[in-house]
Amino acid sequence: MTATIDFGSLGLIGQSACMRRLCERLARVSRFRANVLVLGESGTGKEVVARALHACGPNAQHLFVPLNCAAVARDIVENELFGHEKGAFTGANERKRGLFELADGGTLFLDEIGEMELSTQAKLLRVLERNEFRRVGGAGKIRVDVNVIAASNSDLERAISVGRFRTDLFYRLKVVTLVVPSLRERRDDIPGLVDHFVADFNRRHGPHLTGVSPRALRRLVEHDWPGNVRELKNAVESAAIFATGSRIQLAEVNDVLESARLVARDAPREKGAPAPSAGSTLAEVERRLVLDAVERSATKAEAARALGIGLRTLYSKLNEYRRAEE
Ligand SMILES: Nc1ncnc2c1ncn2[C@@H]1O[C@H](COP(=O)(O)OP(=O)(O)OP(=O)(O)O)[C@@H](O)[C@H]1O
Ligand SMILES: [Mg+2]
Numbered sequence: 001m002t003a004t005i006d007f008g009s010l011g012l013i014g015q016s017a018c019m020r021r022l023c024e025r026l027a028r029v030s031r032f033r034a035n036v037l038v039l040g041e042s043g044t045g046k047e048v049v050a051r052a053l054h055a056c057g058p059n060a061q062h063l064f065v066p067l068n069c070a071a072v073a074r075d076i077v078e079n080e081l082f083g084h085e086k087g088a089f090t091g092a093n094e095r096k097r098g099l100f101e102l103a104d105g106g107t108l109f110l111d112e113i114g115e116m117e118l119s120t121q122a123k124l125l126r127v128l129e130r131n132e133f134r135r136v137g138g139a140g141k142i143r144v145d146v147n148v149i150a151a152s153n154s155d156l157e158r159a160i161s162v163g164r165f166r167t168d169l170f171y172r173l174k175v176v177t178l179v180v181p182s183l184r185e186r187r188d189d190i191p192g193l194v195d196h197f198v199a200d201f202n203r204r205h206g207p208h209l210t211g212v213s214p215r216a217l218r219r220l221v222e223h224d225w226p227g228n229v230r231e232l233k234n235a236v237e238s239a240a241i242f243a244t245g246s247r248i249q250l251a252e253v254n255d256v257l258e259s260a261r262l263v264a265r266d267a268p269r270e271k272g273a274p275a276p277s278a279g280s281t282l283a284e285v286e287r288r289l290v291l292d293a294v295e296r297s298a299t300k301a302e303a304a305r306a307l308g309i310g311l312r313t314l315y316s317k318l319n320e321y322r323r324a325e326e
Contacts, residue, residue, distance in 0.1 A: 012052045018186050033057065035148050035176070037173045038151040038179075041182050044229060045229050047111060054109075070300060070318065082133050083098030085135050103144075104145060115299075115300060118165075121165065122169075125169045125172060128173075197232070208240070209243060213247050223257060239255075
């Protein structure tokens with residue numbers, strides 16, 4: 001069974017021992033519509049894993065519906081999940097179906113589940129237990145058959161211990177847990193990923209590049225990649241843009257890694273004006289600063305306070321960054 005799944009064609013590249021183990025577990029789990037919790041650092045490929053789980057499962061012909069709980073303002077999450085009836089609140093001029101209805105028969109992917117508010121967690125738990133829910137402002141119950149895959153890069157057990165995440169929901173969600181290893185724990189995957197991203201670059205921009213020089217590849221394999229596969233992907237793309245020959249050379253990789261390091265270093269650790277650095281625009285410095293604050297804070301509200309901006313502004317910035325990455 002496992003051998004028949006071509007994970008590469010599902011966008012999941014990785015032949016290292018730990019990725020092969022993960023794919024074996026994934027293939028097994030995908031046969032059952034179990035709730036799965038996908039854990040791993042930011043950028044490790046949790047969404048890629050969730051999509052692969054859906055794509056090789058028995059309900060692949062139904063929708064895979066993603067919701068990023070951190071990128072959507074908290075008061076909007078429930079409206080997104082459950083939809084609303086016409087007239088449920090000011091401005092609700094039409095009935096709106098929620099994501100649970102859209103995902104009926106398929107998969108609902110709840111990314112960054114640790115950011116979900118406690119009251120929404122309670123409602124989610126109820127849907128998972130009863131397979132039914134009400135639209136906001138609605139009286140009738142709606143039955144659905146939805147497989148939920150949740151993902152988190154934060155320490156959910158810590159969130160539980162400080163009362164920010166419900167224990168009962170945690171156990172409901174983690175019938176099976178899949179942990180996606182960080183990229184530095186599977187450096188053997190880097191050459192394959194680099195090939196994949198170069199091929200992707202050629203597909204999108206025309207066949208410019210034949211690959212990466214051996215020295216450039218060694219540098220890429222040795223780098224620590226705190227932002228994991230996402231950071232590697234961005235680095236390969238930047239180096240591809242600046243490549244002067246048919247292959248990406250060491251100097252081009254060094255330039256990209258160096259400017260990433262400068263931006264990271266110049267982003268102040270505390271609230272304050274970011275210092276612009278060589279090779280970085282103000283927007284890039286701001287982005288670093290915002291993401292850094294989010295990473296260091298327990299909640300988005302705390303990050304917004306540290307940055308001295310409103311919570312809504314923070315969400316809209318995060319949305320913007322996410323769209324730019326897609
Ligand atoms: N194994 C992989 N093979 C190919 N591409 C990958 C792999 N893992 C991740 N990527 C790519 O890296 C980027 C980040 O992946 P993804 O969005 O799944 O990470 P994530 O763990 O959900 O990150 P976050 O915690 O920030 O939400 C995407 O562009 C994805 O296509
Ligand atoms: Mg994600």
